[in-house]
Amino acid sequence: MIVLIVIALCILILYFYNIRTFTYWKVRGVKYVKPVLFFGTYTDMYLQKKSRSQIAEETYRKFPNEKVVGVFKSTIPELVIRDSNLIKRILINDFPSFYSRGLNHTNDVEIIRKHLFAIDGDLWRMLRQRMTPAFTSGKLKAMFPLIVERCEKLQSRTLSAVTSSHALDARELMARYTTDFIGACGFGVDSDSLNDENSAFRKLGVKIFNISLRDSIVLVIRDVFPYSEKYLKLLKRIEPDILLLVKNILTERNYKPCGRNDFIDLMLEYLNKPMEAESIEKVGENPIHVKMILNEGLFAAQVFVFFVAGFETSASSTSYTLHLLAFYPEVQKRVQADIDRILAKHDNKLSYEAVKEMTYLEWTFKEGLRMFPSLGFLMRRSTRKYKFEDINLDIDKGVNIVIPVQALHMDAKYWDDPDEFRPERFHPENFGATQKMVYFPFGEGPRNCIGSRLGLMQSMAGLAAILSKFTVEPAPETVRYPQISPKSNIIQSITGGLPLMFRERKQV
């Protein structure tokens, strides 16, 4: 009997603990999606039926007349922002109140989660300042010969597949190209992902994005009980691989820059030295400065994020652009003509200068990113109490913010015929202030993508390499509107890949 009472009491406590936040939006007069126990409004995400980006898009469409919509990530109140002025406030003007992505609850979890994308506050600011010099256009230009080398390998791998006259998975092909490039440019490791079927780097890339059922369960528990995080090691399966990889590279270089000017060299200059920045967390009349040492763990975490962010985003966007081009042969002809004309001017050689001149290719890639942004939504979390003056709404510290990028990119309010693939939208005469306010393939504000220039150039070079030699067409097994993987919760991916036919172009 006592046991039964204790069980009943536990269930009751759990129930009330779970629903404690569920009136959050109601009392504030915000329209909201009705939550359920444990999952909040994200049942389909936790059960791996829909991605977080798809859920954000559904919410956006369901409430066409609202500026904001309330949802619940498990028990955490979350606000989906539909209005472009409010988005600007959050991402740019009032950034000090939204500098967090809300990814780390306790800040003392796995070493490799202490990377630029996941961390918050002063540690983020110090690392962001420290890493920014690695991404200048000068550094990018210096790296470019390494990109060109990978482009040549990309062409020969594609050619060998063409002769076998089978469809080729564009997603896998581009992931191998970007993995190879990031390995070489970022870490001085010749991973040879393009040729070696069993490349350790490519295997690691696949392992990182392979979300298991265990991971999904861990995510629910972590969201329901945030303080359980330190016991639920989410990235446990890959942490040893990353730490070993970094340790090997450091040992090889004898813990000193070797003159390759890659990320490792740049960070090695600062290893075990203090980083300093003006505090974003503590605000007072006089600026407060904070200091921290860049130790080996933090170092490895940044290597990890550059690897992940550097290959998966570009692979997802370039392969989807190829998929769209296969269904728009007229656009493909135009982009090939643009590439051919500029290559002819540059001695038929890919170079930094040549790729920079390929304006139509740039519009084409940007249009691909509009229709399928690598990150379907942006996240922020309120870091203090905040008032949205325009709609007279007060929120507390710790509320999640979702900017539904995929939905904004496909809203007919901002884009004519949004389902049409039309690179001319990015002609400066057509791409006006209205579109700028809702186009976020690389995010916006102080926490935007640090590698946007590198990502753009790496992607354009890869596309130019393919399209200068090959034409893509749908294969019998190509699905016109491919399914977004319900497991892809940060970087969007496609279930079953993107099979395409690659035909060799006749050179005139």
Ligand code: HEM
């Ligand atoms: C086409 C390629 C790429 C796309 C579409 C892309 C997109 C994005 C987006 C949307 C964000 C979030 C921005 C925000 O919340 O406002 C982001 C953040 C980030 N990206 Fe990229 N990215 C790309 C390539 C790269 C590359 C090549 C690197 C580095 C090697 C990189 C490193 C990062 C990092 C470290 C962050 C976190 C920045 C911070 O929180 O301060 N990205 N990226």
